[in-house]
Amino acid sequence: MNRQDPFSKEAELKNKARRELANGLEKDSIYKLRLQCFSRGATGILGLARSFRVMDDDGSKTLSLEEFTKGIIDIGLDANESDIQDMFNRFDTDGNGTINMTEFLMKLRPPMGSSRLNIINKAFSKLDANGDGQITIADLKNVYSVQDHPKYLSGEMTEDEILLNFLKNFEAGAPNPDGVVTKEEFENYYASISASIDNDAYFDLVLRRAYKL
Secondary structure (H helix, E strand, O other), rough: OHHHHHHHHHHHHHHHHHHHHHHOOOOHHHHHHHHHHHOOOOOHHHHHHHHHHHHOOOOOEEEEEEHHHHHHHHHOOOOHHHHHHHHHHHHOOOOOEEHHHHHHHHHHOOOOHHHHHHHHHHHEEEEEEEEOOEHHHHHHHOOOOOOHHHHHHHOOOOHHHHHHHHOOOOOOOOOOOOOEEHHHHHHHHHHHHHHHOOHHHHHHHHHHHHOOO
């Protein structure tokens, strides 16, 4: 589970987003929110997605303006009332007062070509050992051994603690981390990393190295 390359790219992502936010230029409201998420790292969009999902009690995957506003405020993103109203209006295409949460999040994250989506899916499939659409400690135990991990050898951490820490990398900043990573969360994380890598071949290499594909 070598995450050195993704971590270095995440720092680049944060710095680039912060510089662009500070340049004083007028920005599209959705693009501005994307930069706000990126300034928090690759889990910025994931945190917003989780905040939305917590409010989606009936599983409808739709949000009212009030819920949409609360989700953005809850994780501390800097979007004013005008920006939030603009984004909501653009996604409420039928004018019924709700927006599709999944479609909004897919629009918010940067677009990726099929080659990048394919390698992300390969990595997820390797980690999702039982094929149930989410990655848990039980899955990782079937894929990785921690026997050579320095903190395991020293007795500082147990196997479960090491594997849980790995999963928490995908939940940093999330309002309710649970040690379970869904495919959507995994894709959102690497869609953010993807934004800091211009070359498709290098993105492919980063994931192959990280997950020994």
